[in-house]
């Protein structure tokens with residue numbers, strides 16, 4: 001009797017590697033240089049509170065949202081640095097930190113996560129705010145129930161791994177993606193899951209969340 005190929009260990013190992021590897025490829029870190037925003041704004045005096053916004057991005061939407069948050073906070077009199085999370089070595093000079101990542105396949109991007117783990121002890125000692133960008137709340141889906149659901153899905157499991165981190169507020173902000181800018185695997189995945197592309201960013205909601213941070217810190 002002929003043996004099925006699926007009984008051969010090498011075939012099984014190769015199939016498992018492909019199946020496990022494909023999603024990783026789709027989530028791999030591949031932002032384009034033009035998608036990175038790093039800015040500083042706010043009054044040039046030492047008495048103004050300083051805030052770091054550390055974010056990760058893959059296709060740039062989260063960078064624009066981080067910048068929008070910074071603009072609102074600077075108008076409120078704070079000094080704000082916006083940085084890619086991986087470019088932050090030291091957070092000692094900041095009075096507060098805002099950390100954010102887009103959600104890809106239910107998870108934060110690796111460098112956003114790494115930032116939280118790397119600075120966990122110092123983050124636990126200062127006001128911390130977290131935000132995610134996603135499409136979970138787009139348009140008519142933005143209900144209190146869905147917001148609570150997003151916190152359960154995307155934030156609580158993360159905080160379970162980071163004891164001591166107690167964010168004062170969590171921003172669930174709608175992001176953006178277009179098929180044209182996606183990598184082939186991502187496009188394939190999103191088309192398969194029937195996910196409509198679109199720009200769901202909402203400047204008023206982003207500014208409102210930033211204003212609530214300002215109230216916490218004043």
Ligand SMILES: Cc1cc2nc3c(=O)[nH]c(=O)nc-3n(C[C@H](O)[C@H](O)[C@H](O)COP(=O)(O)O)c2cc1C
Nearest residue numbers: 057058059060061062102105106134135136175176
């Ligand atoms: C491949 C892929 C997977 C995604 N997975 C999720 C997800 O699990 N949940 C969600 O709410 N949004 C998901 N999104 C939407 C992104 O979070 C959203 O487009 C985000 O704004 C992208 O941010 P960026 O441009 O900064 O990378 C996904 C988008 C893509 C392209």
